[in-house]
Amino acid sequence: MNFVILRTQKLKSKGAICRSTKHAFREQDTPNADPKLTPENIHIGAQSSDEAMAAVNARLPDKIRKNGVMAIEYLITASPEAMTAKSRKDQDNYFHDSLAWLKAKHGAENVVYAGIHRDEKTPHMYAYVVPIDPKGKLNARHFLGGAKALNAMQTDFAQQVGVKHDFQRGIEGSKATHQRVQSFYGQINQPQxxxxxxxxxxxxxxxxxxxxxxxxxxxxxxxxxxxxxxxxPSVEKARLSASETRKRHEMSKTLGNVHEDLKNAQNSIQALSKHFDGLDKNQVAEVIKLTESLKQQNQTRGAICSRSNKNKGYSR
Incomplete structure (x- = not known):
């Protein structure tokens, strides 16, 4: 499977943002990260958690309502098999276009820091966004408000970025649930x-x-x-791994059904279109008009027969 993965997390305090950026810069213990690969990580917009926090503070308004979302943390990657199969250059191109999509969505000035982790199992990009809406107000709901908005965001990202890199959108309406990728790999990669x-x-x-x-x-x-x-811990790892396998199987099965339905629909359309071969647009319109007229006649005739049988005491 080659699905795009786009996750968001709302950070409602400076403490939460600080803890997250310390993880991003490996300024705290990260058991699931390989120290030998940490130098391969990339930082954009800041070179330490202190610099990242300063960038966040510079964008935050003076007054923040209680329980307001100060930053949105994005995590962007793709299905592990598809992501790791790409070359380093192709991965970088995907992340470059993903960051451009974020800047277009939120405004470049509000994407205060982004980075790429290559020292974990699957390469992924993360970014911190201060959610300033078009009116200049701190308003995360404008960007993430409700299931419909999140669904539309997933679709837009897949169309604008994923397709270009041979990734597709996840199955809409799938019952499979998702964990944050960072958290999931953090649990299954720790050695026993x-x-x-x-x-x-x-x-x-x-x-x-x-x-x-x-x-x-x-x-x-x-x-x-x-x-x-x-x-x-090993039992929990096995449970998570089995859960992820079931989810992938479910998504693959659903996708297969969708493709089968689409194929049947295309065959039906092709069979129907043969009847219109050799006709121009006006003639096709006349055929459709005649078809509608005949359907109306049949419906009228059926209604008359029904009333006649009812009057005669027949039941249907």
Whole structure:
């Protein structure tokens, strides 16, 4: 599959923005990132979280309503298989056009910082936007207001950017839910540490002349608890991976059905169009007009028969 991926997150406090930018600049521990690849990351508009915060503050109005959205964080990538199959140059071109789309949507001055992460499993671009509307007000709802607006945004991005790079829009109306890509890969990419279990029986009570240790039942119960606690992250990874596989299968199946319906419709249109071969536009219009007239006659005749049968006491 080669679907575009466009996600948004509303950041409602400077603290939330600061924490996010620190992650972006790797100024805090990032277990799912490969330190050897971190130098390959790209930063646009700022070179540190402090610079990014300064850019955000420069665009924010003096007065911000309570619970107002101060910034929108965008995350842009594509289906992992399709994204990693592209060359570095093709990936950069996709991200370049994605950033241009964001600037056209929000105004270049409001896209305060953007970057590309290449030290995680799937290359992706992220951007921080201060949502200033055309009236000059802080107004995230203008850009992300409701499911219809978000749906239209996904479609527009796919048409304006995705198609150019051989990506398509995700299935509209799909029941598959989505996690933030950054969060998803952050969970499934973390390595599982080896199990460490204290195999020695614990001393429960130590006296001068005797020592009481765990019974067989207590020992077994403790070992089981310790093992379960340590393997839980792996179990969660497996659950997320299985969930993602089911979602992909569902989307692929839905797309196949859509293609089949489209093919059937095209075949029907082609079969119908053969009846109009050799006719000009006026003649085609006459045929359609005659068809409508015959349909109206049939409907009238059916109504008359129905009333006649009813008068005779017939039932249908």
């Amino acid at each position: 540490a080896p199990l460490t279990v204290d195999k020695e029986r614990k001393v429960l009570k130590k006296g001068v002349f005797s020592t009481t240790v765990e019974s067989d039942e207590e020992y077994q119960a403790r070992i089981i608890r310790e093992v379960n606690k340590q393997i839980q």
